[in-house]
Amino acid sequence: MAILSKSTYIKGLQCEKALYMYKKHPYLRDKLSIEQRAKFQRGTDVGVLAHKYFPGGMDMSPDSPSQFQEKVQETMANLANPAVNVMYEAVFQHNDTLIMLDMLVRDGDQWMAVEVKSSMRLSDTYYNDAALQYYVLHGCGVPLSDFKLMYLYADYVKNGPIDVKQLFKLESVLDYVIEREEFVSKNVERLKSVVALPHSPVVNIGTQCNNPYPCDFQGHCWKHVPKNSYLFTTAMGDETLFESYFNGVNSNAKMLQQLAPDSETTHQIEALETNSYYIDYKTLYSLKPQPDPKSVAYLNLLLNRPAVPEIDGTRPYEEMILAFALQGKHEPEGCFVWDCFDDRNRWSESIPILIDKLSHYELIVCFTPQNLTTTLLRHKILQNREIGHKVFNLFDTLQVAHFYHPTIKRGLTLQRLSEALFPDAKLFEHSRIILEATSNDLIGYQQAKEDLIAENEMVARTYQHFFK
Ligand code: SF4
Structure with a gap:
């Protein structure tokens, strides 16, 4: 064999x-x-x-x-x-x-x-x-x-x-x-x-645990590492962190001795120690939309990036809008949802609806790792200048303001953000998953729609947490 x-x-x-x-x-x-x-x-x-x-x-x-x-x-x-x-x-x-x-x-x-x-x-x-x-x-x-x-x-x-x-x-x-x-x-x-070895080879944790792929034995190999270890910080990169680790820096206290008091890693270790988050408030507030908008819409787009294009006129991995949820005071019952789950050929119908809806708000808040401006531009929504300058991407803002919480070692997502800010909230991000999937069998679309709304509520809650 x-x-x-x-x-x-x-x-x-x-x-x-x-x-x-x-x-x-x-x-x-x-x-x-x-x-x-x-x-x-x-x-x-x-x-x-x-x-x-x-x-x-x-x-x-x-x-x-x-x-x-x-x-x-x-x-x-x-x-x-x-x-x-x-x-x-x-x-x-x-x-x-x-x-x-x-x-x-x-x-x-x-x-x-x-x-x-x-x-x-x-x-x-x-x-x-x-x-x-x-x-x-x-x-x-x-x-x-x-x-x-x-x-x-x-x-x-x-x-x-x-x-x-x-x-x-x-x-x-x-x-x-x-x-x-x-x-x-x-x-x-x-x-x-x-x-053929009679027992597992002795291999210490190291940069190989995430490179080139996240290893699926981390739950086993990392269990001796305290959950608040400096190894979970993100400001310095794994190479540097493990260099310290292998040089005998085996506690946060020892690591802190090597760092400047106001370094980003110091702030992150303090967040780990107190199980809270760190953010550079000065930078954050400098990014706050000015003046205070009278009407705010929260937008959550559900994009699909099929490896093999599904719709004429599209390329491999090109995004298309599968659904969106818009929350704001001009919407009946506070929230409007559109989708084309039943027929993806209808996806471009979303664009005039979005343009019309978004034009009624002074500020459009979203949370997306994608460059939403590029997406909206591609779909000719931002050509409407009335809309372009109103988009405020919380994802970009938090990154620029060095937001850090122990949950985000693997990257900032809305789910991890909600765990950091509102630990009692339960959120499941279907939108991230659909981005990776070509098969619809893995998820139920009704559930995806409900989660789209729940995600949007989390975006609203996060925005109000920082800016209200
Ligand atoms: S987590 Fe994976 S890569 Fe890291 S030491 Fe264990 S087995 Fe090796």
């Missing part, structure tokens, strides 16, 4: 302990968030669509892990079968390492390997993936004419049915993977010996 796969190899490159724990103690993994599930789903959807680039292939996907060895035999047999020109998810095994290749395409006497990425640019991890796959293919004796990564072309504009030849780009990484073969070979041997 194989010991390594593509994902466990990548995990092992990040941290030997993560690999060992995954293989021997998987029950200690942190629970997968709905956002992570949505990301995995997106990768699968794009992979299946990409098959159309080389149609008519034989799908080698096993129905269950018990079929892997059978599929390895079938894949090898298909290589010698002139009737098979394309294989999807072909399964190969070499030196206890098992891979599934997205597409293998016959190219004369040889084969072209293609690995699909649901992204618009290629990262180091993708190159590492490809290098491992090449190592296994070469080890299995597959004659390769090329190895290509396939990814989404950012400038593709949908016009009618999806044209996969235009949607995807192919880039050869053959020279790179050949050059990396020795590196992969050494790492495969190293990681196999890690898995």
